[in-house]
Amino acid sequence: MEYLLTWAFALLAVITPAAVTALYTHLFCAGTFRRATRPWAEGAAFAGMFSVLAFAWGLWKSFAWDIGETCALHGHRYDVDFHLDPARRQQGLLPLFSNKCDASYDLVPGYVNPLFWSCVALTAVLTCCAVAVAVRGRRRDRVARGRESAQGA
Template sequence: MAATLLFLVPVAVLGGLCWAAWGSVAAILSRAWRSPGSWVRFAVLGATGTLLVYGIGLFSGFAHEIDETCHRLGEEYDDAYRAERWREPGRWFPLHNRCNADYDLVPAYVNPSLVVLAAVAVGCAAVAVALAIAGRRRP
């Protein structure tokens, strides 16, 4: 089951990314701003980007032996710091997996990118819904 998910999730994300990117470029080139379908594709593009960045953050901070990973990167592993903040690596957001107080295995761009891309996805979805409702009201 887990192996199937590890295969299907990236395939679905890649498929969604290709579908949304192709449609978004076509919508931009044809200036189809008033079509709700264009905004749905923009929203899917934002949501797919959110999933990709989340995956990057999740797996960049994932290490079987965190102390060995920190030492391999030339950073000091602070066991007391990690013991004090033991819940931090398991949180869904914000993503963190720190070696010590000064070094995080999760890249600095991940958490702000998640917020921006999620906001883009929600905003585009809201525009798509508004355009669809406005299109139904026109005679």
């Protein structure tokens, strides 16, 4: 029962801020961007949030106070020689690194890095689309104002 309550609390601790952030993003985009640009901007914002969530999920899965115990819980033997070999040690956070139990098992699930980079790429594409739609809309407005002033003169 305690295990279930822990997961329920963790789920609530993730869903509540995500829902509040999604609502705030929607309201911000609705008040800031024009109607044609809004879906692209919202999509870019949500894709960015999903990339942050994917990265956080990968960090959560790779974190371990005691790597040997965590590997044992996952059913793999902790290979100290493999873990301490400097040639196999990964530096940096991108792509998301992991504490490997041995040569065959990584604590970060295999889908995390592709999901993260897909969300980052989607964010970039949707941001470019939002900028293109916004620029095109401003040009149309400028041309329309020029025609109105030419007809009025």
